[in-house]
Amino acid sequence: MASRQRTCEGQGAPPIAVQPGDLSDLRDVMHVMEAAFPETYGEAWNHHQCRSMLLMPSAKLLVARKTDSICGFVISRQAADEEELLMIAVSPEYQSQGVGYLLLDHMFRVARKDQVSAVFLEMRTDNPAAKLYEKFGFRKIGLRKDYYTGPNKEKFNATTYKTSLND
Numbered sequence: 001m002a003s004r005q006r007t008c009e010g011q012g013a014p015p016i017a018v019q020p021g022d023l024s025d026l027r028d029v030m031h032v033m034e035a036a037f038p039e040t041y042g043e044a045w046n047h048h049q050c051r052s053m054l055l056m057p058s059a060k061l062l063v064a065r066k067t068d069s070i071c072g073f074v075i076s077r078q079a080a081d082e083e084e085l086l087m088i089a090v091s092p093e094y095q096s097q098g099v100g101y102l103l104l105d106h107m108f109r110v111a112r113k114d115q116v117s118a119v120f121l122e123m124r125t126d127n128p129a130a131k132l133y134e135k136f137g138f139r140k141i142g143l144r145k146d147y148y149t150g151p152n153k154e155k156f157n158a159t160t161y162k163t164s165l166n167d
């Protein structure tokens, strides 16, 4: 994936840096998660789910930091030469400024360095984030019926996507 110039920094504004994160970032990550995901679809993780995932040795967390605060994050997990993109979110006030793109671009660089050949993800069918994923070559490969459960027990399908890093 060719890198491209993004516009997430206004003139004179502090730059956004994408860096590896760890459990000490959990509180800020949850802050972004809770603000970014609509409650309706049951896509977001709670504190316990997020902590459990970050404790796994195969989990990778990248955070987008502006000055001292975290404005976005991506969590993935590697198994052999495959990686699963588990969760990405950007605080609403920073959305549509290229932060999500920066996070994925960074995640892909790390994945290539770690010998990953394919990345998979599951996303709620109809989530507009599909536009972002398509920019990284993700293509639909399957459907999981009733994968997400909303707060009122409504069910929502998920679409599985894959992209290859060797093409």
Ligand SMILES: CC(C)(COP(=O)(O)OP(=O)(O)OC[C@H]1O[C@@H](n2cnc3c(N)ncnc32)[C@H](O)[C@@H]1OP(=O)(O)O)[C@@H](O)C(=O)NCCC(=O)NCCS
Pocket: 036, 037, 086, 087, 088, 089, 090, 091, 094, 095, 096, 097, 098, 099, 100, 101, 102, 123, 127, 128, 129, 131, 132, 133, 135
């Ligand atoms: C999905 C998300 C992480 C994208 O972050 P972002 O910082 O707003 O994305 P970017 O500004 O880097 O967008 C990059 C490109 O993807 C497109 N895109 C990203 N999110 C989009 C959305 N929700 N709707 C439409 N297009 C979107 C943008 O149009 C942009 O394309 P452009 O440069 O041609 O205009 C953010 O919208 C978010 O946190 N959503 C809520 C959580 C979520 O649904 N996560 C995904 C499921 S795990």
